[in-house]
Amino acid sequence: MTELVEADLLDDVPPDVEELLPLLPHAAVYLQDEVQFAFHPTLTRVWCRKGRRGQRLVEAPGANDKVYGFGLVDGCDGWFDGRFAPGRTADVFCAQVRAAVARSRPRGRLAIVIVDNLHTHTPAGSKLVRQMLAELQDHLRIIYTPADDPDANRIEWLWRWSRREVTHNHQRPTFAALREDMYAHFQTLREHANLVLRQIGSPFAEQGPAAQPLAYAA
C-alpha cells in the first residue's frame, strides 16, 4: 500500500482497499450505472448562424416520456451490457450484475462491480440485492462509490457520448423513434469495446488514431 499512496494520504485510504488489492489479479472489474433517456431533449451548443434569428429551435414535446438505460462495462476489455427499463429497479440491476458474474465465473474470475449508492443497489434497500449477494458471495463483490461522487465511477463518462448521440437537441417527433436511437446507440457501445474504454479513460484502451472517430468528434 505504501508503494501506491503517498505517506500523508494513507489515512484517507478506505479500509477495504487492503482487502481488495490482492483480489485484483484474479478479478474482473465492472462499472455499472444508469442513465435516464427522456423525450424532452437536453440542450447543448450546436452549430447555427450568428445572431438571434440564427438560433436553432428545439421542439419541446410537452409530454416527457422517459426510460432508463442500465449500463455495465468491463473496465479492462470494454465488454458492455446494456438494458432498458421504465425505472431504476433492483430486478434489472440484479439481472445485469448476474450477467457479469456469469461471464466471469467460467474464466475463474471474481466479479468486482463498482456501483453508486442508489437504494436499489444496496442490500439495505433491496431484498433482491440481499438475496443475490448471499447467493453469489464467493463470486461477487460490490463496491459502492462515495455519496455524491460521480467521478468515482468512470462509466459516468460514457453517458456523455450517449447524450451527444441520442438526447442532446434531438429532433425525433415520437418517443418510439427516440427509443430506436437508444437501442442503436447501445448496440454501438457493444460493438466498439475499445472506443468505450477510451471514452471512460481506461488505461487498457488501445491508444492511437480512433478506428471510429465519430464518437470523439469535437
Next chain:
Amino acid sequence: MAEIAAIVFRSRDTVERVLNRFLRGGVAAIPPRKAPGRAPTVTPAWKAELLRVIDLDPHTVGVHSANWTTGLLALSLAAQTRVTVTAETVRLALRAADYVCKRPTWTLKRKAEAQPGYAGNASGCRWYGLGPAHRPLHP
C-alpha cells in the same frame, strides 16, 4: 524608383518587381498573377453540401447522431463529395460562413400549431413594444 513608389503608394520592391515583369513580358505580364501555393482542398461543391446538411437532422443523411459535430461533418462530406478534410477544416469553413457554436432554445411550434388562433415567433412576431401582459407565455 523611389519617386514612383511614393506616387502609386506602393513599396519600392513592388515597383521594381512590376517593372521587371514588364521588361520580361510586356504589358500582358503586368496584371496581378494568381497567388502561388497549393490549391485549396475544399471545393465549392463541398462548401455547398456543408451548408446544406448543417441545417438538417443528421439522421436524414444516414448519420446515427442527434447532433452534427465537425468530425461527423468531415466524415459525412468525405463520403458524399470524395473530399477528405479534417474537423478543423470544417470548423474554419463554418466560421467563414458565419456559423457559430451556440445553445439552441425551446419552441412549442408544432404543439402550438395544433391549437387554433396560435400566433408566436413562428410567424415572425416578436411582441416587442407590448407590455408583459400582452406577450405570449411561450413565444
